[in-house]
Amino acid sequence: MNLLFEAFQFIFDPTSYGGPNGIDTRIIQHLLISFGVLAIAAGIAIPLGYYIGHTGRGRGIVVALSGGIRALPTLGFLILIALNSQVGLFAPVIALVVLAVPSILAGAYTGFDAIDRRTIDAARAVGMTEIQIVGKVEVPLGLPLLMGGLRSATLQVIATVTLADYVGGGGLGSYIFLGQQVGDYPLMLAGSILVVFLALVFEGIFAIIQRLVIPAGVAARPVKNLRPRPITSRTV
Amino acid sequence: MNWISNNLGLIGDRTLQHLAIALPPILLSFVLSVPIGWLANRFRWSRGLILSVSGLLYAIPSLPLFVVLPVIIGTGLRDPINVIIALTLYGIALMVRSTADGLASADAGVVQSATAMGFSAVQRFWRVELPLAGPVLLAGIRVVAVSTMSLTTVGAVLGIGSLGSLFTDGFQRNIQAEIWTGIVLTIALALLLDFLIVQIGRLLMPWTRVVNTGSSRRGSRRSGSVTKAVTA
Numbered sequence: 001m002n003l004l005f006e007a008f009q010f011i012f013d014p015t016s017y018g019g020p021n022g023i024d025t026r027i028i029q030h031l032l033i034s035f036g037v038l039a040i041a042a043g044i045a046i047p048l049g050y051y052i053g054h055t056g057r058g059r060g061i062v063v064a065l066s067g068g069i070r071a072l073p074t075l076g077f078l079i080l081i082a083l084n085s086q087v088g089l090f091a092p093v094i095a096l097v098v099l100a101v102p103s104i105l106a107g108a109y110t111g112f113d114a115i116d117r118r119t120i121d122a123a124r125a126v127g128m129t130e131i132q133i134v135g136k137v138e139v140p141l142g143l144p145l146l147m148g149g150l151r152s153a154t155l156q157v158i159a160t161v162t163l164a165d166y167v168g169g170g171g172l173g174s175y176i177f178l179g180q181q182v183g184d185y186p187l188m189l190a191g192s193i194l195v196v197f198l199a200l201v202f203e204g205i206f207a208i209i210q211r212l213v214i215p216a217g218v219a220a221r222p223v224k225n226l227r228p229r230p231i232t233s234r235t236v
Numbered sequence: 237m238n239w240i241s242n243n244l245g246l247i248g249d250r251t252l253q254h255l256a257i258a259l260p261p262i263l264l265s266f267v268l269s270v271p272i273g274w275l276a277n278r279f280r281w282s283r284g285l286i287l288s289v290s291g292l293l294y295a296i297p298s299l300p301l302f303v304v305l306p307v308i309i310g311t312g313l314r315d316p317i318n319v320i321i322a323l324t325l326y327g328i329a330l331m332v333r334s335t336a337d338g339l340a341s342a343d344a345g346v347v348q349s350a351t352a353m354g355f356s357a358v359q360r361f362w363r364v365e366l367p368l369a370g371p372v373l374l375a376g377i378r379v380v381a382v383s384t385m386s387l388t389t390v391g392a393v394l395g396i397g398s399l400g401s402l403f404t405d406g407f408q409r410n411i412q413a414e415i416w417t418g419i420v421l422t423i424a425l426a427l428l429l430d431f432l433i434v435q436i437g438r439l440l441m442p443w444t445r446v447v448n449t450g451s452s453r454r455g456s457r458r459s460g461s462v463t464k465a466v467t468a
Contacts, residue, residue, distance in 0.1 A: 003307050070379065071426040073386040075393065076403040076419040083412060159297030166393050167407070176303060180394070189307065192300030203295035 007189035021174070023194065030171035030198065033164075034157045037093055041100035041153060046146070049108025053142070054134055059109070066106040074099060074160055082167035092164035099160055100153040107149015111142025143213040151206035155199055162195050172198070239413040247402070247417060254398040254425070257319050258388040262381050262429075265327025266373070272328065273335025274361070283336065290329035298322060298390050319391040319398075326387065327380045334376030338369030371444055374437040378430055385426035389418070399425075 010016055017024050052058045077098070082091040115138060123137045165173030175191025178184070240247065276286040301322045306313050309321065342365045350364045389400025402418030405411075438445055 067382075070382045071386055071423045073389040073400065073403070073419055073422045075389050075400055076415055076422065079403045079407045080412070080415050080419065083407065083410065083415070155295050155297075159299070162297055162299050163390065163393070166404075173299070176299065177393075185313065188303050188313075192303040195300045196296050196304070199295050199297055200292060203292060207291075 003186050003189060006186035007193060010186060010190040011193065026170070026172050026174060027194065027198070030158070030161055030173075030195075033092070033096075033161050033169065033171055034154070037096040037100055037157050037161075038150070038154060040093075041097045041157075042104055042150065044097075045101045045104035045149075046108045049105045049146075049149075050112060050134065050139070050142075052105075053109045053112025054130075054138060059113075062102075062105055062109045066102040069099065069102040072099075075163060075166070078160075078164055078167055091167060092161070092169040096157055096160050096164065100157050103153040103156060104146075104149045107146045107152075108142070110149075111145035112138050114145060115141045140215045141218065143215070144210055147206060147210045147213055151203070151210065154202050154206065158195070158199050158202060162191075239411055240417055243414075247421070250397065250399050250401055250418075251421060251425070253316075254385075254388055254400075254422070257316050257391065257396070257398055258323070258384050258425075260320050261323035261327050262377070262384050264324045265331050265380055266377050268324070269328050269331035269335045269376075270366070272332050273339055276332060276336040277340050287333060287336070290332045293325055294329035298326070298387055299393065301325075302391055302394055302396075314395045316391070316396050319388065319396055323384050323387055327384060330380050330383075331373075331376045334372050335369065338372030338376075339365050341372065342368045367441070370437070370441045374433070374441070378433055381429050381433055382426045385429060386422055389422055 011023065016022060019025065049062070052062055074095075078092065078095045081095045085091045085094075119141070120133060120137060123133045128136065161169070161171045162173035162176065165171055165177050172191050172195045175194070176188045179187030179189075179191065272286060276283045302318050303313070305311070305318045305322055306315065309318075311317055346368070347360065347364060350360045355363065388398050389403060392398055392400030392404045399418045399422050402414050402421075406414030406418065
């Protein structure tokens with residue numbers, strides 16, 4: 001417990017802030033990498049997931065991807081890409097995008113897939129065009145599940161950015177690996193506590209967002225036939 | 237390929253270490269999630285509490301958890317027990333929702349019939365509710381098994397031996413074959429275990445063999461696949 005005390009001492013020590021290895025710098029790095037990765041992954045996965053969800057084509061791809069990525073050991077994947085590319089940000093970013101895409105894809109796709117067919121038939125019957133059906137019916141109704149996908153992708157990315165520091169990259173993981181190299185356990189603890197804190201903050205933010213994006217009419221109706229939620233698991 | 241034939245002993249050792257770390261959490265999380273899932277359904281307040289705690293627990297990244305756990309439970313930083321406990325916690329966090337939903341999914345009519353036939357609450361749990369929750373539990377433990385297998389490798393960056401050590405060692409010595417070996421073996425072990433679990437499930441739940449367990453686009457929307465498997 002003394003070690004924990006030292007770790008918190010480091011976190012609350014004003015001299016731990018500022019400079020290239022300051023806590024503030026590391027947190028900003030961690031967030032910038034995470035958001036950059038998420039933006040790229042979302043840019044790929046959301047349109048693709050919507051397309052698959054709307055047309056029903058290529059559903060097998062989503063199932064295979066979200067199942068297959070679970071078995072892939074992230075660390076090995078990170079290291080393999082790092083060895084085959086330049087040192088620095090590039091390797092982690094590519095690896096992180098690959099790892100984030102399946103969760104978001106599954107969220108976007110299941111968001112559409114979970115909608116009652118009759119709702120979509122009704123939309124078509126009242127004369128909505130396909131684009132209107134997607135924009136006014138499927139996207140709003142699918143938002144909560146899409147947010148669920150983004151939530152697990154975010155947690156996955158925050159965790160993986162930490163691990164990516166093993167091959168270089170920056171972020172809070174650097175405290176863990178620096179601490180390990182110089183035998184400074186409290187420093188490792190401090191880095192870990194900061195990552196946990198960051199992850200929990202985002203878990204909380206997404207819990208709120210997921211509630212806010214439920215369309216008004218949906219929330220009022222009693223939930224029947226609870227579909228088993230897609231089980232998304234993290235690999236880091 | 238040369239590297240593999242020259243290091244078969246090392247690969248075997250790492251595989252055994254890997255299994256020794258990965259298998260206990262899978263088994264433990266399955267066993268422990270049953271009473272916790274039951275408790276979640278038992279009281280009005282307990283479901284929300286248990287599900288939010290497990291959600292938060294699952295949000296904690298693994299590497300930081302491996303670092304923080306030793307301080308809390310008083311082990312060394314490189315003790316494999318840290319990874320075993322952390323992965324058990326993740327497994328429970330993942331399984332509890334499946335277990336709670338599965339146990340709650342038994343058709344009220346079926347439960348009432350069991351009561352009417354004279355089943356006590358305990359008998360009803362073991363002979364009706366738990367078996368009927370089987371397919372949901374199976375789906376949950378398959379996810380836990382596969383993700384635990386790959387999570388186990390993360391411990392290697394702290395020096396906790398597993399197939400992940402092939403990654404870290406291969407990285408430091410720049411041996412790509414070693415990294416590939418680790419990746420392929422980890423995935424192969426995960427798939428093998430997944431296959432075994434499915435077979436065990438088929439043995440224990442012969443009634444699910446009739447219906448295709450993969451939920452169809454239309455079918456899953458109308459009714460839970462569980463009740464369908466049971467009524468078929």
